[in-house]
Amino acid sequence: MDTGLEDGVTYGIMEPEEAGTVRLRDGRALGWAAWGPAGGAPVLFFSGAAMGRSLGFGADVLGRLGVRLVAVERPGLGVSDPAPDRTLLSWPGDVRELVSGLGLEGGVRVVGFSHGAPFALACAAAGVVTAAAVVSGLDELTHPGLPVDPAVAGLLAAAADDPEAFEATFARDGGAEMMWGLVTGTSGERDLAVYTDPAFEPAYRRSLAEGFAQGAAGYARDLVLAFRPWPFRVEDIRVPVVLWYGGHDPGTVHSPDHGAVLARRIPGARRHLLPEEGGSLLWTRADDVLAALLAA
Template sequence: MEDPARLGVTVLRDGRELAWAEWGPMDGRPVVFCPGAGWGRWLGFGDGLLAELGVRLVSVERPGLGDSTAAPGRTLLDWADDVEQLGLDRPAVVGFSQGAPFALACAARGFTSAVAIVSGGDELAHPGMALPPEVRQLVDLAATDPTTAEIEFARFGSAETLWRLTIDGSAELDREIYLQPRFEKAFRRTLDAGFAQGPAGYARDTLLHFAPWPFRLENLTPTVHLWYGAQDTNPTHSPDHGATLATRIPNAIRHYLPNAGGALLWTNARPILTHLLE
């Protein structure tokens, strides 16, 4: 996996710092990357493609993760307001796994050109969503007692725990990718960075994912590409691989790959970026 070409920090209006990493040409079309649960900024995607496609990929660390200043009590829409302050011109946005609601929040704020949700977390609190019992318990707790839920998520969260969950909860075809030495090294590095300030940033992110979202998917206007592999076995990704999401988002295009797993960002980066830039 390629190291970032550039690292930086943007000072926000309230004095907080938002840390980011970039790959690809500086003058490329900006694509903001909202990474997975507990991630820092060190793992990108599209190795060897970004210059060819003219993409400037910007991975942003959410508050409390990596080198981004913590913001207790923040919301999904607060995150979108932070991203808008990066000053990128109509960026496309990619949300992977738990990054999905953060990418969709950017769409709700109206400054994105298009969105790709890849193996994305769903609005688990949406009425009628069929969930495994252990996930349903957490969703109910996030809705009824968010303070306790956030404490529980913090107790659970660590770089090693998320690494083990990723490996143990993934299909064999995904494990083959994640356990490649270069990928494992980059993945562990980004998890270690994500928890550098402790588990509070991860806990807040997870609460925001599991709680009802503060915007209506039915009101989103950008094109949203939904990418799911049928072999994806992660229980906190979309329970129906984006089928319900596709009916809720007006301009959604669902890409369902029967022979793929959850590692679509690295197995299908070219079509994901190509469709996003159309």
């Protein structure tokens, strides 16, 4: 099959240049990893479902763009301590403390990929970041009128009817192999070519192993937070937001309409729909994503 990808693509992946934890006021630790020049413009990276901190993006362009990329592990993922009762509203407070603990200055931006989107938008709504990019991001799937895949609709109903049972089920059954199977089973040809490429697959699977290192409770909590109504209004976001979607993304677990409704809801949001890309465009168009975020 013709995937449109060139041979020898590295996807901007490399080992983190630094990694560590920041201790929060309540004693919990948040894990992070970083790439790019130490004095570069700080850009936080909130990755997809159950992904650990070791998989970044755009490592081949960070120096040229002057970006310091910092991947942050949400509570219960990787080396970040769990916070069983956390919400989307508590996350910006954690991020504010992490930014202070790392001494990041000059206005912090954020990239939210896939399941990281609601967490990025929560920070935008709280004014913790100065601009946000959402890449192949989840919509607020409970928003009226948004078309949703029937299988996803069933999950939304379960999360609404009994969120505790929903969370407990995924905490029991989740794991790195399950997630790998879910991702590859719901991806189109374009994305499969990226995810199963020998230059990408080992790094992605390693990040999933990291994400589930403490078990699946952190992943399950993320899931129930994303699949229930968000406790903030995206209509109230007042910082620039740039949305990126690929035309070859099947739109089941990502935005079912490629972010069209989300773009209309967020004041001044700019949406880029790239017809020849898939949901994996973060690793094939990192230069464009970061350049637009810096310009915003």
